[in-house]
Amino acid sequence: LPLRIEGKYMGCLFADGFLMQETADAQKKQLRTYLKNKFPGDAASLETYIDSLPVLSKKEIEYLTELVDVVIEEVLTLRKTLSESGERLEALSQELSEKWDFGKMVGRSAPMVKLFKLLTKVCESDATILVTGENGTGKEGIARAIHFNSKRKKQNFVVQNCGALNDNLLESELFGHVKGAFTSAIKDKKGLFELADRGTLFLDEIGDTSPAMQVKLLRVLQEGTFIPVGGTEQKKVDVRILAATNKNLEQMVKDGTFREDLYYRLNVIPVKVPPLRERKEDIPLLVSKFLEDYAAATNAPRKKMSSECLEKLEMHDWPGNVRELQNEVERLCVLAGSDSEISGDLLSDRVRVKKEEKFPGLRVDGKLKDSIEELERKMIYDCLIRENWNKSRAAKILGISRAGLIMKCEKFGLDKHDDYKKASGD
Secondary structure, eight states, X not given: OEEEEXXXXXXXXXXXXXXXXXXXXXXXXXXXHHHXXXXXXXXXXXXXXXXXXXXXXXXXXXXXXXXHHHXXXXXXXXXXXXXXXXXXXXXXXXXXXXXXXXXXXXXXXXXXXXXHHHHHHHTTSOOOXXXXXXXXXXHHHHHHHHHHTSTTXXXXXEEEETTSSOHHHHHHHHHEEXXXXXXXXXXXXXXHHHXXXXXXXXXXXXXXXXXXHHHHHHHHHHHSEXXXXXXXXXXXXXXXXEEEESSOHHXXXXXXXSOHHHHHHHTTEEEEOOOGGGOGGXXXXXXXXXXXXXXXXXXXXXXXXXXXXXXXXXXXXXXXXXXXXXXXXXXXHHHHTTOSEEOGGGSOHHHHSOTTOXXXXXXXXXXXXXXXXXXXXXXXXXXXXXXXXXXXXHHHHHTSOHHHHHHHHHHHTOOTTHHHHHHHTO
């Protein structure tokens, strides 16, 4: 309500809910009675009588002054409460920030804090970055985090696994082709470099490229231009390159299998992703995230991990890193069925076995051939589990052909559902 004192508007009085008699104490009841007598009507009709508001008497001013003193005291008390709440909120925010939730990655260990601090610095630049780390450490996730925290985040993020295609197919994928460039080229096709223009191109497994492909990639990095397969016209692009590998490119340069000039072009800012065994304190955070992800994906209540189960997960070395842990948590959620808590007896053998038992179940009292075959079976099985039954990746790690791996799987009776059958007792 506007207040006019000695013919001048001095301010306003706001009395929220003053017509609600049933909610008032004695003082507020007195105020409402006073206001209803002095200022008839309600908030909706204020404009119709604003000019006819009475001039306040000295007694009325004194009354309102006392009322204002009470209000000020209440405001100061509330202000102090809000300030204390703000300090607590700031402390909680600081605590959460120490977990360094960078994009979809989580971690609070010293290696991850160091990594996230580095990523925060490099995101805004356009420098080429080489991400290195073991299989399953989340190198692509790092690349995505860099892109979506950069000034290019509204543009395309394009991914190509350089080890998945031969040279001819990879060249066509990266640079595109013109109609008639080869038998199946029935129309022009844009390559990934062109699709990533003004955005980011992530070249995974860059260490698997051939010397010939390395030359072509070097030209794009140096000049920002390329020629589509079968074409004659150069195309210019503005692309940020992020590359990743699980190989030692520096050693490959010494061995002559990777171009030194390309290595230095890629390795402007090196980013090394630590293996999970070096940041085990992040395991509870990762498990919690994977449990939430599974609940969201299946539209089911979030399951709880028993203390026994979590303890064993923290003890395991995780040679397959974060990917292996994620697969294990998903497997546990499936086997737990409708149970709200996941018990330790559902853990796979490789996680449940103690560290000191290096070869659990391996017979040492039989023939050498039998023991070797049993060890071979275990190595193949563990590798398939770590690589989520991707036979191409597993064969590469084991140093055998994919066809050879398939033959050994048939020989040892290994199939994709073997782990689930064993855990469920079928």
